[in-house]
Amino acid sequence: MSNWKNLQSRSFLESSARDRALGLVDEGTFTELAGPFDRVTSPHLALLGDAVAFDDGIVTGVGRIGKTPVFVISQEGKFIGGSVGEIGGAKMVNTIKLAIDFHDDLVAKYPDLSDAEKPVVVISFETGGVRLHEANAGLLAHAEVMDQLQKARGKVPVIAVIGSKVGAFGGMGFVAAATDAIIMSEFGRLGLTGPEVIEQEMGKEEFDASDRALVYRTTGGRHKYIMGDANFLVEDTIEGFRAKLVDLAPLPVADFEAMRRIGSPEKVEHQLKLVALAAEMQPKDAVDVWAKAGNENAPGLLDVPFAEFVGSVKRLSV
Amino acid sequence: MTHHDTRKNWRTRAADTAARKEAAAPLFAKGKEVLAKDTVALLEAVIRAGDVINIEGNNQKQADFLADCLNQVDKSKIHDLHMVQSAVPLKSHLDLFENGIAKKLDFAFGGPQAARVAEFIENGKIQLGAIHTYLELFGRYFLDLTPRVSLVCAYKADRKGNLYTGFNTEDTPVIVEATKFKDGIVIAQVNEIVDELPRVDIPGDWVDAVIESPRPFFIEPLFTRDPANITDNQILLAMMCLKGIYGEYGVTSMNHGIGFLTSAIELILPTYGAELGLKGKVCTHMIINPHPTMIPAIEEGWVEAIHCFGGELGMEDYVASRPDVFFIGPDGTLRSNRAFAQTAGHYAADMFIGGTLQIDKYGNSSTATAGRVAGFGGAPNMGCDPKGRRHPSGAWLKCGAELPSLDTLTGSVPRGKRLVVQGVETFGEGRKPVFVDELDAWKLAKNANLDIPPVMIYGDDLTHIVTEEGIAYLTRCKDMETRMAAIRAVAGFTEIGLSAKPEETKALREAGIVKTPSDLGIDPARATRDLLAAKNMRDLVTWSGGLYNPPARFRNW
């Protein structure tokens, strides 16, 4: 089933966390760490009488793209919505830590190492954030992942790939935003507060979570690409995402710094300009902003075929 | 002495109608238009206590504004109404009984209000006439249940009363014809009153009043199944259906019931079906609503004709662009018609395939549960062997020829049989067993004082059961004992299934009465979502060349 060649043309949206991890790196190079055969399951869920998973819903491992060692984290939305608890969080933290340590060792041993030979981290998000069943441990894990992202900065590029059913929301929405580069498909969604929670807190008039067209034009890949919250928009296949990773993996870490959306005085300045624009425009809908970005066919923008969209869309600049 | 004096007055209904319309005369604004604010007054003018009333609404479009207004009439004047209508899915339909405006109900489908229908029958708020099929009820409109006043709905009207019902014509023609040609009164709520209609679906002289509703009529996208929610097991069942039934009998004409199994079948036609070489040999003529999951098969050229009971939200442009397949008017839009589609589904189609909540050990099936009077709409007409059918077809003859006991009834004269297939997983939602010793319909009959348990499909009409365990070819069973053994053999781990005797099942498999996936040459490992020609809503849009426009709640991009 999980044959690497068959996986390439497969829908990324349809693919399990393990198939994504396997297919994003070069054929035959993926080695899973703390995988299902290690049977590290959540002690909290067992106590609560809830079903457990052999990998706690997160696949971690290492593979290669070309010359670049790639540390992979891949979240499984079908297991409790991809929520991050103690075990899964620890797997994320230690995978990034492993990548940093590996980088430091390599650079110490081989000072002349090319950029292409230095490791990167790829995180395939599919999560609503903290697993409520183990909230404290889950929150702590989020903080620790953030900590590792800061430590990786300037050394090990961290690339987010988002194109799975659940999207990337909650605390993990913050984590995704703090990565160096974000690749999305049109089926990916990225946000902080999930649509259902917004509706619950603010009412159906403010945000109708059952209106999926509204949800996607507020959090979906095409919108995020126009807004600059996502760096790249790719086709919904594993090879679509992989091709972009092949482009990015060998780049010097400084190039990734330029791709960041947040995290420096210049980026803050840029974000403030966006806030000012929003205050001035008072948009009623995402479509207003797309029009502002110069798209003539703003209302129909979600429906044009993917290739046409990527080829012609105007992205917001401030 | 004059002849005239002794003759009975033959025009009492016409005179009564004229009197009622006279009372309503001041309410007409321009032509046949009555303003929305005067609707309650209009209903009070033309309806009398005890009238037989129809509110249009099937499981798709609803004359919801008129239903709401009927609830606001003065019940000291208007009460004891006898409601005759296809379906009662809206809260307002049942409120009429709660509010003491209506008393008696004859219907076909309860939908979301099924629990309230059961409760009201039990506590006497509803005096139940009968639960019908759609065709059966339509028939009675022209016999003993003719509406005195009908409240119908349309997209558009002009001020002469002409109606455009278009894509969602559904039940309107049959209701209006029965009502108007017996001197009844027809009131239509429309989304828009215009000067010129795209086409006339209902002539203006059959309509007494048109009202521009303050909001568009309620309509439910009931036949849209998101491919993202199809499971591997449904795909396994779909593979078995295609190979073991569609292919085996060469079924060209059929109705697909609503559900994920039939959606899975539709979506593997272009993949697994093509692999089996079935293109052009099965599924060429269909009586179905415009299912979005049919798009890939239509685009791949599998289907020659589709006639529809009703429309389906978002499919308007796609359907209009495929006039070789669908029934499109001179104006370029679909005209659905439930009465004709049901007639075709009953007499013309070779197969019905659908699902159910329960099948008993004899093969009777029902979606009725102890606390819900849901009715079955059109399923029983399509899910039965039409005794009046006289035209032959390959699948019909093959199925009939399999009946071991045919000669005990018709001697040496051959006769065909409609294929009636129920595809179910042995355990349904919440691990409820689908195969049961006794249908819950019996409990419902007791609770709601029904004369007979509401059976959707009777065992003698059912020809095939498909489960993850295999296919039971019930037509090939010589007697009830064999039928029951075949049912047990595919009932899996339910109590019924556990009572199967291994040696009996083995004999049935050898006789070709039961076939497991491996008997059919199907590898369950291939039953994955990779076989689906479209895996999500966006894929369907792409297949349609951008012509399908799914409702907002179904979008995934």
Next chain:
Amino acid sequence: MALHTLEFELETTSGTASIPAPTHVGVTGSSDLEVILEPAPAGKVAVRIVTPVTGFDELWKRVVKKFTDETALAGARIEINDNNATPAVVLLRLKQALTQATAA
């Protein structure tokens, strides 16, 4: 209420099929399960099931027995994390796991 763990062994006498290499299939999604199949000597199939649902121990034994009978499995270790899967889903996943194990 803690998770329910069910362990049992099935004697196999006539089976010939074996598991060439450890295999993992599936996700513990809602109404679904994951399974690990591992090689073991012929003669018995050892089963361990972890599930939130109680009261179906006999059913589990019947389902797994049907799987081993149909596939003529001679020896294996089967571990399942279940989240309310129906017998139909259990059988399907077991068969898919065996197909993957023998294809590898």
